[in-house]
Every structure is written in structure tokens, then in C-alpha cells.
Amino acid sequence: MKAGIVIFPGTNRERDMAIALERATGARPRVLWHRETALPEGIDLVVLCGGFSYGDYLRCGAIAARSPIMRPIAEHAARGGLILGVCNGFQILCEAGLLPGALLRNAGLRFLSMECRMRVERTDTPFTTHYQRGQVIRAPMAHGDGNYIADAATLDRLEGEGRVAFRYVTEAGDAVPEAALNGAARNIAGIYSGNLRVLGLMPHPEDLVDPLMGGTDGLPLFESLAAAA
Amino acid sequence: MKARVTVMPKSGVLDPQGKAIGHALASLGFAGVGEVRAGKVIELELAETDPARAKAEAEEMARKLLANTVIESFRVELV
Numbered sequence: 001m002k003a004g005i006v007i008f009p010g011t012n013r014e015r016d017m018a019i020a021l022e023r024a025t026g027a028r029p030r031v032l033w034h035r036e037t038a039l040p041e042g043i044d045l046v047v048l049c050g051g052f053s054y055g056d057y058l059r060c061g062a063i064a065a066r067s068p069i070m071r072p073i074a075e076h077a078a079r080g081g082l083i084l085g086v087c088n089g090f091q092i093l094c095e096a097g098l099l100p101g102a103l104l105r106n107a108g109l110r111f112l113s114m115e116c117r118m119r120v121e122r123t124d125t126p127f128t129t130h131y132q133r134g135q136v137i138r139a140p141m142a143h144g145d146g147n148y149i150a151d152a153a154t155l156d157r158l159e160g161e162g163r164v165a166f167r168y169v170t171e172a173g174d175a176v177p178e179a180a181l182n183g184a185a186r187n188i189a190g191i192y193s194g195n196l197r198v199l200g201l202m203p204h205p206e207d208l209v210d211p212l213m214g215g216t217d218g219l220p221l222f223e224s225l226a227a228a229a
Numbered sequence: 230m231k232a233r234v235t236v237m238p239k240s241g242v243l244d245p246q247g248k249a250i251g252h253a254l255a256s257l258g259f260a261g262v263g264e265v266r267a268g269k270v271i272e273l274e275l276a277e278t279d280p281a282r283a284k285a286e287a288e289e290m291a292r293k294l295l296a297n298t299v300i301e302s303f304r305v306e307l308v
Binding site: 109147 | 242
């Protein structure tokens with residue numbers, strides 16, 4: 001598994017992501033600069049991390065989505081390459097059109113920095129084989145714009161094609177509206193691309209990969225990826 | 230030539246910012262304010278001197294970057 005982490009001006013979760021990837025894969029990820037116009041040879045997984053790329057100017061992720069490195073990343077996606085986008089990375093993937101929909105300001109207008117519960121909706125994708133189906137996992141979240149939205153037809157298509165990766169749920173695992181504190185449509189915390197090789201999600205699995213961090217609920221995601229490529 | 234691009238949240242898209250502004254207006258004592266929607270205005274200095282081409286160029290910029298047409302609509306005017 002060769003992973004590359006992309007750094008945009010304002011990216012700030014790359015160290016957490018590198019720790020999680022190295023722990024699961026045993027290899028240190030490459031660091032990719034946003035101005036690069038090609039990916040290093042043999043990269044299996046491209047990771048877009050959290051932060052505030054370009055100061056969230058215009059819209060979250062809007063400027064980063066038009067940076068030079070996004071062209072080879074789109075080609076990587078078209079070849080069936082693996083891509084993980086977390087938080088600002090999810091926003092960038094939506095802005096780049098690699099995932100459908102958009103992330104609006106949280107419904108309550110508050111920046112939400114807290115722990116949430118997510119339900120793993122399927123376990124036959126490169127990101128989730130090390131989880132149990134329907135498993136409820138803890139994940140830290142920290143975002144101001146996580147209110148996932150798409151038109152009704154797109155939401156129906158995502159559900160029909162099994163492309164909802166994670167949903168915000170209660171501790172008991174129920175996807176009731178109150179569990180989606182940011183207001184996300186149908187409690188969507190993360191979605192897949194049509195070929196299930198691109199995942200975008202708002203919460204931060206990379207911040208729960210060691211007992212010292214308070215838990216390891218996020219580690220199976222990275223172990224799944226390590227086993228996938 | 231100057232173009233002004235007005236970007237607004239699409240109708241039906243939740244606009245919590247507009248809502249918060251509405252609440253603040255009400256607490257200042259402004260009565261009779263209905264729905265409030267907040268968008269943004271972007272002004273562009275263009276080298277193009279032909280009005281039709283300048284407008285088309287600004288619309289292309291709006292589609293590609295200035296607006297996210299999943300959630301926003303836009304209007305271009307030359308000023």
C-alpha cells in the first residue's frame with residue numbers, strides 16, 4: 001500500500017493522517033504538494049485531509065478543488081484508484097465533482113467540535129472490510145460546514161446504489177434526525193463514488209487509532225485500506 | 230469592462246446565515262421582516278470590451294468556480 005497525503009495551504013490534519021496510515025500499513029505515506037501536476041509512480045491511495053484549505057475562501061474546498069494536483073487525482077479516480085477525503089477533504093471531493101452533492105454550513109450555525117457516533121452501512125468496500133455491518137463506531141468531528149445536501153433524486157440514487165458509507169446515529173445505532181447535529185440529509189456522514197473506490201466523510205477516523213487517543217474505532221478503516229492494496 | 234456576479238443559495242436550500250440575520254434584525258426591533266437570504270457579490274475587472282463576450286466569459290467563470298450550482302444560483306450583470 002503506497003499512500004500519498006496532499007497538502008494545500010491551510011491543510012492541518014496531515015500529521016494525524018500520517019500516523020493512522022503508518023500504523024495500519026507499516027509504511028510512511030508520501031507527502032504531495034498541491035502544485036504538483038503528477039502523482040508519484042505507483043501510488044495506490046490519495047488522501048485529502050482536514051483543515052481549512054485556502055482559508056475556506058469562496059466556499060469550503062472550492063479553491064483547493066481547482067488546484068493543479070486535482071487533475072492527476074481525477075485521472076487516478078478514473079483509473080479506479082483509491083481516494084479518501086476527510087472533513088475538508090470531503091468538501092474538496094464534492095467541489096471537484098468526484099463525489100455528488102455539497103456540504104453546507106451546519107444547520108445550527110455552530111462549529112461542532114465533539115465526538116459523534118457513526119454506523120457502518122456496508123463492509124464490502126476497500127474502506128470497511130475490517131468492520132462489522134451495522135457496527136456503531138465513535139469518531140471525533142470538528143467542522144463548521146458538514147451539512148450534507150444533494151437533490152432528492154441524487155439522494156435516492158446514493159441510497160439505491162448503496163453508496164451511503166456512514167450515517168450519524170444515536171449510541172443505540174438509530175439514524176434519527178437528532179443524531180445528525182449538522183443537519184445532514186438522511187443522516188449522511190460519508191458517501192462513496194459509484195465504483196466504491198472514493199470515500200468522503202466529515203468525521204475523523206484518523207483521530208481514534210490508538211488507545212492513547214481514547215480509542216481505536218477509526219483504525220479498522222485504515223487496516224481495511226492496507227488490506228485492499 | 231466590469232462584471233458583477235451575484236451568487237445566492239438556491240430556493241429550497243437551507244440558509245442558516247440568512248435565518249440568523251433575520252433573528253438579529255427582529256431582536257433590533259425591525260418588525261415585518263419575512264425570509265432573509267444571504268449570498269455574495271463578486272466584482273470582476275475584465276479585459277474583454279465586447280459586452281456580450283464579457284458577459285459570456287463571466288458566466289463561464291461563475292459556472293466553473295464562483296458558484297456551486299448544486300446549491301447556488303448566480304446572475305451576471307455588466308456595470
